[in-house]
Amino acid sequence: MASNTSVAAGLAQRYAGALYELADEGKALDAVLGALKKIEAACAESADLRRAMNSPLLARKAQEAAVLAVAQAMGVGDLVRRFLGTLARNRRLAAFAAIAGAYRDILAAKRGETTAEVTSAVALTDAQKSALEAALAGRAGRKIALDLKVDPRILGGLKVKVGSRLVDASLQGQLK
DSSP: OOOHHHHHHHHHHHHHHHHHHHHHHTTOHHHHHHHHHHHHHHHHHOHHHHHHHHOSSSOHHHHHHHHHHHHHHHTOOHHHHHHHHHHHHTTOGGGHHHHHHHHHHHHHHHTTEEEEEEEESSOOOHHHHHHHHHHHHHHHTSEEEEEEEEOGGGOSEEEEEETTEEEEEEHHHHHO
16 A cells, blocks of 8 residues: 555656646746746635635636636736636646746756756845855765755754755854
8 A cells, every 4th residue: 555645756756747748738837837836836825715725625627716816916827817717627636836946957967957956045146056066066076956945943043955865054053
């Protein structure tokens, strides 16, 4: 019997793969990536949106209407709005974060990049981003795509995850 995490990962891969194919056909790979990041940021900021996307108590139609209204207000493109509608109808909105991450991974792999998840206490400047990309690319031996997150709880420094390897150079990690 497969574990729940492997089932969820497989589900995320299938949906992300389908979204990638549609975005590739429509020449909208970067537009879809930008829309997914917008929605992830909105979910991070809004507990109400997270609840609406994750609640099994909401009817499918209500969940779909809510997420589509938010996407419309954010100016998300038609492809991603239709994709969100499909997720809502299939009761898969709770897997949105995993699907978005899988989409980023697929896109990076197709471009010959490696995705590095970088968490910092404050937003990085363009110079810091460039220096970090160069340092990570030198280490990895290939182009690096940064997936930047801000988490003030780490107090300072960075957490960098490339593949299965995590380097915790945060103040929070050092204090622990």
